[in-house]
Amino acid sequence: MHDNLHLKILGDRLQKFGPDGCFMCGVDIPPGSKLRTEEHVFPKWLLRDLDLWNRSVTQLNGRLIRYRRLVVPCCQPCNGVDLSGVEARVKAAYFEGFDAFKQLDRRDLFIWLGKIYYGLVYRESLEPRFVEEQKGERLVPNEHLESIAFHHFLLQTVADRVAWAPPSPGPASFHFFECLDSEIPEWRFDYMDDLYVPMLGLRLGRIGIICVLQDWGRSEGAQEGHLVAAREVMLHATQFREVYSRLSYMTKAFWRNNGHLVVGGPERATVTYDPQPPFEGVTETRHLAEVLASAWQVPLEAIFDGDRLCSTIFDQSGEIASMPDNSSLFPAPFSPIGLWPWNVDLTEEGFLP
Ligand SMILES: [Zn+2]
Numbered sequence: 001m002h003d004n005l006h007l008k009i010l011g012d013r014l015q016k017f018g019p020d021g022c023f024m025c026g027v028d029i030p031p032g033s034k035l036r037t038e039e040h041v042f043p044k045w046l047l048r049d050l051d052l053w054n055r056s057v058t059q060l061n062g063r064l065i066r067y068r069r070l071v072v073p074c075c076q077p078c079n080g081v082d083l084s085g086v087e088a089r090v091k092a093a094y095f096e097g098f099d100a101f102k103q104l105d106r107r108d109l110f111i112w113l114g115k116i117y118y119g120l121v122y123r124e125s126l127e128p129r130f131v132e133e134q135k136g137e138r139l140v141p142n143e144h145l146e147s148i149a150f151h152h153f154l155l156q157t158v159a160d161r162v163a164w165a166p167p168s169p170g171p172a173s174f175h176f177f178e179c180l181d182s183e184i185p186e187w188r189f190d191y192m193d194d195l196y197v198p199m200l201g202l203r204l205g206r207i208g209i210i211c212v213l214q215d216w217g218r219s220e221g222a223q224e225g226h227l228v229a230a231r232e233v234m235l236h237a238t239q240f241r242e243v244y245s246r247l248s249y250m251t252k253a254f255w256r257n258n259g260h261l262v263v264g265g266p267e268r269a270t271v272t273y274d275p276q277p278p279f280e281g282v283t284e285t286r287h288l289a290e291v292l293a294s295a296w297q298v299p300l301e302a303i304f305d306g307d308r309l310c311s312t313i314f315d316q317s318g319e320i321a322s323m324p325d326n327s328s329l330f331p332a333p334f335s336p337i338g339l340w341p342w343n344v345d346l347t348e349e350g351f352l353p
Contacts, residue, residue: 005149005150005153005262006026006149006152006153006156009262009264009265009266009269010153010156010161010162010265010266010269011265011266012025012026012266013025013026013156013159013161014026015145015146015149015152015153017125017142017145018125018126019031019073019126020073021073022073022074022075022078023039023072023073023074023118023119023122024039024074024075024078024082024083024115024155024158025075025077025078025156025159027075029073029074029075034076035075035076035077036073036075036076037073037074037075037076037079037080038071038072038073038074039071039072039073039074039078039079039083039115039119040068040070040071041070041071041072041115041116041119041120041123042067042070042116042191043087043091044068045091046091046094046204047067047068049094049095049205050185050188050189050204050205051185051188052067052185052189053066053067053068054066054068055067055185055186057070057191059124059127059139060124060139060140061127061129061130061139063131070119070120070123071123072119072122072123072126078158078159082158082159083111083115083158086108086111086112086158087112089104089105089108090104090108090109090112094204094207097206097207098176098178098206098207101176101207101209102176106168106169106170106172106174107157107167107170109172109174109209109211110154110157110170110171110172110211110213111155111157111158113172113200113202113209113211113213114151114154114155114172114213115155115158116200116202117151117193117198117200117213118148118151118152118155120193121140121144121145121148122145124138124139124140125138125139125140125141125142125144125145126138127139127140144195148198150214150260151198151213151214154171154214154271160268161265161266161267161268161269162268162269162270162271163268163269163270163271164270164271164272164273165270165271165272165273168217169216169217169220170216170217171213171214171216171271172211172212172213172214172215172216172217173211173212173215173216173217173218173219173220174209174210174211174220175209175210175211175219175220175227175243175247176207176208176209176231177208177209177210177230177231177235177240177243178206178207178208178231178234178235179203179205179206179207179208179234179235179236179237179240180206180234180235180236180237180323180325180326181205181206181326182325182326182327184326186341187237187326187327187341188203188204188205189203189204189205190202190203190237190240190241191203192241192244192248192295194248194252196252197212197248197251197252197255198212198213198214199211199212199213199247199248199251200213201240201241201244201247201248203237203240206234208235208240208243210243210244210247212247212251214258215251215255215256215276216258216273216276217276218256218276218277218278218279219247219250219251219279221276221278221279222247222250222278222279224246224250226242226243226246226311226313226314227243227246227247229313229314229320230242230243230313232320233320233321233322234322234323236312236323236325236326236328236330237326237340237341238296238312238330238339238340238341238342239312239313239321239323241292241295241296241340242292242295242296242311242312242313243313244295245288245291245292245294245295246288246292248291249283249287249288249291250279250283253281253283253284253287254279254280254281256276256277258273258274260272260273285304285309286304288309289303289304289309292304292309292310295340296332296339296340296343297339297340297343298332298335298337298339298340298343299335301334301335302332302333302334302335302337303332303333303334303339304334305333305334308333310332310333310334310339312330312339329342329344330342331346
């Protein structure tokens, strides 16, 4: 539907695929081109601060790639002019702390998080699915990038070519959760995203943020008990995955397709949208349990007995569960195993009660 939006409305800044175009504006920058730069999907300052520079992330095909190698082709004007202002403001807020991060301008946050989401998909579209077939099938096919063309169109706000009316809430919902920090690098960072709805969750030290990139503020109205309670405490790594999973489930189960009127252009196009109704619908406990089991990397039966579903936000007496630090372990209620990041067999020696 939005395939030709860039061309029809803006006339340029097309969505390009492959290693020779700028991932943001589509301009040709083959290797050797003067305007070619590399944009780190996760910024360098963040990787250094969280001590992730030399650490690895597992890709869709199970191969490991170092965070610092997660780069996409980007032209000099996009990297050095358009994106750098946003980057500087997000960086300053990050180092100031959770409250400053929460106060960031919504458009800055949309660009920053939307760029990470899009950049990762783009990066995976450059990778071969099989190492031995360098020119063969891609890890993520171009069709998947095409399916998020409207997101790419909205990202053109970075060059002030796309805006929306009303200006707030804008395309995305943001959910902030203060988290427990740690001395151990592996426990200071988490990233989750979703192939079927454009959303992502990031935990960066004390800052936890979950963003639904295109629900036009809708999920911010969710008054679901677990989400409300989760804002009362500093979340443990396991708990942050629970709130992400709950938001992911709700977003998917109650998704609404919005039609948008795009007016103006080519200098500047404006996307109009209507106020969003609250979530409504019945939670299918089993489906929610499947999302949670996947996030906690445990079998479904370990956390769901067909009737009761495990939660790490409330303890057994119904109080909000507050943990002293990230080293504590949440055991699964129906199997002797720990929930992510402690996926250990609790019957093994050392874990016996
Ligand atoms: Zn560019």
